[in-house]
Amino acid sequence: MSADKLECLFERFTGDSPIFLNHDVLRHDFIPDELPHREDEILRFGEVLAPSLRNLKCSNLFVYGKTGTGKTAVARHVLGRLYRKGLEVGRRINVCYINCRTVGTEYRVVSAMCSTLGIKIPFTGLATAEVLKRFKSCLEFLGSPFIVVLDEVDVLVRNYGDGILYTLTRINEELKNSRLTVVGISNDLYFKEMLDPRVLSSLSEEEMVFKPYTAEQIRDILLQRVRLAFRPGVFPESTLNLCSALAASEHGDARRALDLVRVAGEIAERQGYPIVREEHVYEAKRKIEHDRVFEVLSTLPLHSKILLYVLYVESPHHEITSGRLYESYRSLCGRLGVEVLTQRRVSSLLNELAMLGIVNTQIANLGRYGRTKRIKIKVSPKTLEKVFSEDPHLSDVFHGGVVKGF
Ligand SMILES: Nc1ncnc2c1ncn2[C@@H]1O[C@H](COP(=O)(O)OP(=O)(O)OP(=O)(O)O)[C@@H](O)[C@H]1O
Ligand SMILES: [Mg+2]
Structure with missing residues (x-):
């Protein structure tokens, strides 16, 4: 059965694409003859x-x-x-x-x-x-x-x-x-x-x-590229408008807008649709964001990943105090056989993670017990699991199913 499905998949790729006329014009290094609004x-x-x-x-x-x-x-x-x-x-x-x-x-x-x-x-x-x-x-x-x-x-x-x-x-x-x-x-x-x-x-x-492009300018840039990249009628205006609006709301970056168009087209093709619909654009947006977060996470230094691992295991959906996080961090470093960083250094790693939008930190006043930081993770567990399982230091602990208390 699965062999037949594979055959169907290959078969679809032996003929011309029903969606793309010229996929290459959506590559990052393609430069069109005309650059609208420049x-x-x-x-x-x-x-x-x-x-x-x-x-x-x-x-x-x-x-x-x-x-x-x-x-x-x-x-x-x-x-x-x-x-x-x-x-x-x-x-x-x-x-x-x-x-x-x-x-x-x-x-x-x-x-x-x-x-x-x-x-x-x-x-x-x-x-x-x-x-x-x-x-x-x-x-x-x-x-x-x-x-x-x-x-x-x-x-x-x-x-x-x-x-x-x-x-x-x-x-x-x-x-x-x-x-x-x-x-x-x-x-x-x-x-x-x-x-x-x-x-x-x-x-x-x-x-x-x-200057960053406005939504209308991005729309013109996309329109020029869509005409070259897709078969006539495959990329409707409503889909194009959605791509422009989404890209303009995120800093007017033409590269991201073109990525949305390309990935939406690829999704439509893979799912066998004759036209690229708005839902494909939303799916493309999620995929691109996921890929981007994954890239940021997987290139983090080991100790930042260890902190994320602790957050993932201890409190995937809730906040955790900085003191408790540090204790668990120390214990995991011990298990992994890596040197433990000072609390101060860990605190600056947390600030970096907060700046990258990976965690949320909030100062909480504990009355006469002083103040503490509460930390909450903002990335989906699925993305984190992929990062841990591909990390040479963390994959063993991760696959070993360490759940609590390392
Ligand atoms: N006015 C335009 N018309 C058509 N395509 C454009 C236009 N501006 C940018 N692009 C396309 O958008 C993508 C990003 O543009 P480009 O690489 O020139 O950005 P950049 O300003 O150099 O960005 P970075 O700072 O990240 O290097 C490219 O694929 C480029 O072809
Ligand atoms: Mg550049």
């Missing part, structure tokens, strides 16, 4: 970089705004267009887009810049200063402008400091024939505070802020 930002970005077509120095640019507001899409769109315009008029413009989160290290940032110029750099073995030297002399030799976009630049600065930004924004002082322009992008609104004032002032010769 016309002004595209133009402004273009204005800053256009002098490179005359081999002039452009201002450095710093772009920031919340996640999913189109910063990466706009940057890649403008870079691509500028590069093609350069080719069209016979001017070489070196454009280099780097995502600092994926590229990771300063060394690899400079290596990526070198590879745009065709210089091969070994994976390791050279000092970053040496790689920079090779970059400078090749650029000087070519005599053409170079634009580097450092996307998610806050990740680089958090890990390595702002030394590389300082060097890159000063490089022009040593170049005679060519010009380097740095574009930094970040969604961390506190990033500026991490920078040395000199670095900040050279990086943000020009500044742009991307």
Whole structure:
């Protein structure tokens, strides 16, 4: 029987999808030819970089705004267009887009810049200063402008400091024939505070802020993508409006809105519906949230997970006092053979969990017995169970069925 069901499932996937026309256009890295509601930002970005077509120095640019507001899409769109315009008029413009989160290290940032110029750099073995030297002399030799976009630049600065930004924004002082322009992008609104004032002032010769999209703007963005992604008539207007409203109520993030559309479509397809309905959107929302919470929980440090385990076992639906939580935490650490953290440290881990929205904490006044904190967990037991069973330290205790009193 189950084999037949499997056969049916496979059979459904052998033909074309009745729902999707082109699933790829809903991927995170797809950039459409047109970016609705970012016309002004595209133009402004273009204005800053256009002098490179005359081999002039452009201002450095710093772009920031919340996640999913189109910063990466706009940057890649403008870079691509500028590069093609350069080719069209016979001017070489070196454009280099780097995502600092994926590229990771300063060394690899400079290596990526070198590879745009065709210089091969070994994976390791050279000092970053040496790689920079090779970059400078090749650029000087070519005599053409170079634009580097450092996307998610806050990740680089958090890990390595702002030394590389300082060097890159000063490089022009040593170049005679060519010009380097740095574009930094970040969604961390506190990033500026991490920078040395000199670095900040050279990086943000020009500044742009991307605002969150409104519900109507998200609707237009989704409409454009739905037309490309789905078969005609499969994604009704009411479903589209619901996706826009839900996404706009959560910070106007276009990425989340597109995720809702994609996952709702996948759910409808899996359940064999010919159209994507509102209930699929609600289900998609739950799934996305669950996945997101799961990701946050599973990457927590061990001691935070131990605290959650105690909360899960002792009081899945009720509050627990901080004193009792600490006692049970100590006893579980003993069982697991891990070092016990001080009460103070545990209290700061709890604050972090509260900030992430995983637990609720409330100060309770116990009259003449002083004050205590009451803690309550906000995540569903099902999600927690999945996290514990996949954690190398906790899975044994979890599967061992330790219920009370460890
Ligand atoms: N105006 C727009 N038109 C069409 N698609 C858009 C628009 N703005 C954003 N998107 C799409 O939304 C998704 C998120 O956009 P993007 O990656 O540019 O956001 P971001 O501001 O760089 O976010 P983060 O800070 O998280 O990196 C992408 O898939 C992008 O194609
Ligand atoms: Mg981005």
